[in-house]
Amino acid sequence: MFFLRLSLRNDVPTFVVDAPGGGGKITLQPNYLLSQSPEKVVLRNFEGVITSYPEPQGYVAGRADEYFEQTYEGFKEKQSNTGISAILQEECSTLIPNSLERNNRRLSFQQTEGYSTLKDRREKRDELKEKKYLTEIKKRTEN
Known part of the structure; x- marks a missing residue:
């Protein structure tokens, strides 16, 4: 049980x-x-x-919502839209602390001279992929 x-x-x-x-x-x-x-x-x-x-058989999700609305009249108008409440109301999907260490590292890297991201190099990557693809096709047609 x-x-x-x-x-x-x-x-x-x-x-x-x-x-x-x-x-x-x-x-x-x-x-x-x-x-x-x-x-x-x-x-x-x-x-x-x-x-x-x-879950229990016959469980109906949201059944308590109506009771809650009757018990706490006007709670929707007073409801917060920050923090976890914002996630529950789908106003945002993630909460990230301001003191997150990876954000501090990212900022320090961005301030260094010569900083670039992979997004900055996509064009070169795509060229290399295309070249590799064409080489593979050429090998297969030769065989």
């Missing part, structure tokens, strides 16, 4: 799933949640055992 329960470890609530087939209790955290579809969730425990957990 599958079940979801709330565990309190060090006063931090943690949702866990009792995985089927001896998978043990798996916390619902990014490292353990591999994939999710409308029918099931795929989980991996700390030992690497991968299992699936089905």
